[in-house]
Amino acid sequence: MKYLFSLIILIFSSVQLFAQQPNDCVNAIVICGNSSFSSNASGAGVQEVSGCASEEHNSIWIRVDIVQNGTLGFDLIPDNTDISVDYDFWIYGPNEDCSSLTSPIRCSTTNPIAAGQTNNHTGMGSVSSEAFEGPGADGDSYVEWINVLSGESYYIVVDRPVGNGGFELNWTGSAAQGTGAFPEPPTANMIQDLEECSDTGSAQFNLGNLRSSINSDLSNNEVDFYETLANATDNLNALPNNYTSTQSVKTIYAKVTSNSTQCTNVTEFNLIINQIDNIQIEASENPICAPRDVEIQFSGSANAIVEYAIDGGSTQQIQLNNSGIAIFDLFVDEEVTISVSNTYVENPDGSIQCSAAQNESLTILVEGISVGENLIDFYTCDGDQDGKAIFDLTENDSIALANVSGGYQTSYHFTQAQAENGINAITTPANFENTQNFPQEIWVRVEDEVFTNCYAVSSFELDAYTDAPPSFEVERSSLNFDEEHVITITNVSGIGMYEFSIGDGNWQLIDDANPSISFTVEGGGQFTVTGRHTEGCGMSFQTVTFIDYPKYFTPNQDGINDYWNIVGFQQNNRNAEILIFDRFGKLLKSIAPNSRGWDGTYHGKSMPSNDYWFLVKYVETLPDGTTINKSFKSNFSLIR
Incomplete structure (x- = not known):
């Protein structure tokens, strides 16, 4: 299939963007106006081309309807300048029928690398005399332009067999001069963006009323609206006259189509929803436990004006800044409620652009504070048993402050009375040595950094241990x-x-x-x-x-390694059987686990240095406590 991902038509100073669905000859794109054409085709549909020994790979079909006599050519310039990116083209006409295409009148399938070209441009021009070239090294990538007459139509097939990226077509020749070789597209006027107010995030826009503003000749042209440029190009999913948007800014594409030439033109505009956000109210501290200034913050839509009242009093106003924030201080000495009734946004002339009723409120309470629960009771080691230990009381700071917000501090005291009166605070709480026998009670005071009469106290214990084996x-x-x-x-x-x-x-x-x-x-x-x-x-x-055995022993009566025996047998192996053999399998000695072991003799005669074998039969206790009968055989060395 053929895909056109981007198509740009430049008509004088206007720019139009298109995205094309798969096209073959019958769905060829009609070129209107004295314009350039850009495309990024991907894929090929029905194989319809012939000539110059190639076929469609990544192709797009274009139709041009001639309105001015003269010569017509073009320069095809790939977006990707890599010379390996290769573009081919075929020209059919004049006045061919897609159902019965004949042979092309021009084609070029020259490969720029094979032909030794210095760039990957191709096209039709005045300096070339051949009508056909390619494939591979044949040609110089340009063929002779064509002579066209008003009323004729031609099909141009552009294909990219190698590489990637789009291309641009620039029209040349006498037919492209002046008003151009092709019909003019219909007018598609630019219009102002549409704005609506909403406090729900959605708004309805009447698109039908915009048609005459976009094109005044609705008897000869049609105007349709689309959500995407691709849909506008392909005439897919046209929007209803009344369209509901849920986006703060939504781009809409208006496509004008000429009933006579089928030429099109596209303009775009935005649907803008001016959102009035619900006002959020926050207090720097709530509750408070003593009279003080509390910072009140409103947040909502940028530059909105907020109408509010305090304890049902007269309506007051405050404007949010560009970030949607407004802050003021309120002195609170008893419970107070701030309520927001309305918010609105003004136009530059002072008129109301959008407004929305509000039903938000915040009550600031005045009540006492409390010390956080589960203070640490310290329990440390007194290794030298002198009744003294060092403690870091500040480990309780975060716990003590858990029930209050910022702006509070802690202090530590020896007695409850000192803590309640805020006197005789411990000066080195992070490195405190107990001042009385264990256990010692310590009191913590949590107080407001400014309003120190707002406080609470609690206590914890210090203790030590002298015996804590693992x-x-x-x-x-x-x-x-x-x-x-x-x-x-x-x-x-x-x-x-x-x-x-x-x-x-x-x-x-x-x-x-x-x-x-x-x-x-x-x-x-x-x-x-x-x-x-x-x-x-x-x-x-x-x-x-x-249970293991020595790998050797030295029975030389020096008191060291004079006897050989299995080691590690416990009570449950007191009856284990240990048999010692020479290397020929002759039994030399049977010893008990609890004996001194073998002294290296046989019938009183010292045995020579050599390797000797043993067999042990014993009971093994497994990790789960069960026992099994086992035997083990190995050898050891007698060294003299």
């Missing part, structure tokens, strides 16, 4: 007989910060960024996990046992 869980990545075992500490709970260690190893901190930590241990036996408070407020322990 509660934690231990997970094992493996159970038994691994070279390395990973112990993971998780689910730590308690008060404050904690760190953990295994045996005499390094301490690792657990916090929000590291909610769990892991340690790697080697060998078997029992390992002790210690958790302690970072400020010295208690520690707790858990043990983890792994």
